[in-house]
Amino acid sequence: MSADGIAGGPPPGARADWTIDQGWERYAPGEHRVWITLYERQAALLPGRACDPFLRGLEALDLHRTGIPDFARINEELRRLTGWTVVAVPGLVPDDVFFEHLANRRFPAGQFIRKPEQLDYLQEPDIFHDVFGHVPMLTDPIFADYMQAYGEGGLRAMRLGRLHNLARLYWYTVEFGLLDTPEGLRIYGAGIVSSRGESTYCLDDPRPDRLAFDLMRVMRTPYRIDHFQEVYFVLPSFQRLLDDTLQDFAQIYRRLESLEDLPLRGSGPAASE
Numbered sequence: 690m691s692a693d694g695i696a697g698g699p700p701p702g703a704r705a706d707w708t709i710d711q712g713w714e715r716y717a718p719g720e721h722r723v724w725i726t727l728y729e730r731q732a733a734l735l736p737g738r739a740c741d742p743f744l745r746g747l748e749a750l751d752l753h754r755t756g757i758p759d760f761a762r763i764n765e766e767l768r769r770l771t772g773w774t775v776v777a778v779p780g781l782v783p784d785d786v787f788f789e790h791l792a793n794r795r796f797p798a799g800q801f802i803r804k805p806e807q808l809d810y811l812q813e814p815d816i817f818h819d820v821f822g823h824v825p826m827l828t829d830p831i832f833a834d835y836m837q838a839y840g841e842g843g844l845r846a847m848r849l850g851r852l853h854n855l856a857r858l859y860w861y862t863v864e865f866g867l868l869d870t871p872e873g874l875r876i877y878g879a880g881i882v883s884s885r886g887e888s889t890y891c892l893d894d895p896r897p898d899r900l901a902f903d904l905m906r907v908m909r910t911p912y913r914i915d916h917f918q919e920v921y922f923v924l925p926s927f928q929r930l931l932d933d934t935l936q937d938f939a940q941i942y943r944r945l946e947s948l949e950d951l952p953l954r955g956s957g958p959a960a961s962e
């Protein structure tokens with residue numbers, strides 16, 4: 690996602706919208722190997738765990754063929770399917786820049802890949818998280834529309850001073866969302882599908898709560914970024930997500946002014962954000 694409070698303009702070498710060339714021909718063989726290792730691990734885990742739209746998107750984009758994928762090649766297919774493109778950025782970008790890209794159906798993806806000793810965790814989203822995690826869902830027409838609407842909604846939430854509430858919606862859907870299907874719970878969140886540990890934990894571990902998706906509740910629930918989630922929200926369908934978020938959030942933000950944040954679980958004191 691985007692970074693809070695980055696001051697000033699783009700770093701040297703980046704364009705005004707923070708994009709850079711991917712420079713695909715400059716990745717080292719060891720960097721391609723990191724991609725292939727991560728890809729193979731997740732591709733083995735995810736059938737029967739990730740939802741069909743994710744798995745179909747992964748196939749359609751053929752994200753394993755060359756090691757780290759070339760955005761130019763991904764974009765030919767993605768543009769044809771839903772009109773989205775992936776653009777390279779050096780790392781986290783300011784909120785307004787991030788939302789502006791989404792509103793124009795461009796997904797900003799980190800250009801760099803993690804080091805071999807960071808296979809299981811790194812704080813900043815790299816190309817594996819951003820492309821393997823996020824891009825397959827952008828091939829789904831409904832989810833593709835939701836992501837664009839989220840970008841427009843982000844710009845608006847900034848103007849209304851409610852970005853902290855809207856960011857929770859992104860967190861509990863785009864990053865850590867689960868989907869209810871006739872075959873059982875399935876993953877669609879990018880933060881889960883790109884993590885070996887969490888892609889089994891979120892479905893199999895008895896500890897986390899798995900609550901039915903409720904927009905108001907999501908916006909009142911803080912989250913932790915340094916830990917597997919203590920709560921997941923389960924959607925009945927992506928259409929439901931799109932329908933719920935079509936409403937005018939200015940009214941929702943007004944209601945939130947007089948409501949407190951909810952504890953992460955049970956009725957104890959709220960866990961701190």
Ligand code: PHE
Pocket residue numbers: 835838839841842843845846858934935936937938939
């Ligand atoms: N409908 C929201 C608004 O009025 C915009 C939005 C759409 C936000 C989709 C998030 C996701 O601000």
Ligand code: FE
Pocket residue numbers: 690814818819822823864879880
């Ligand atoms: Fe992400």
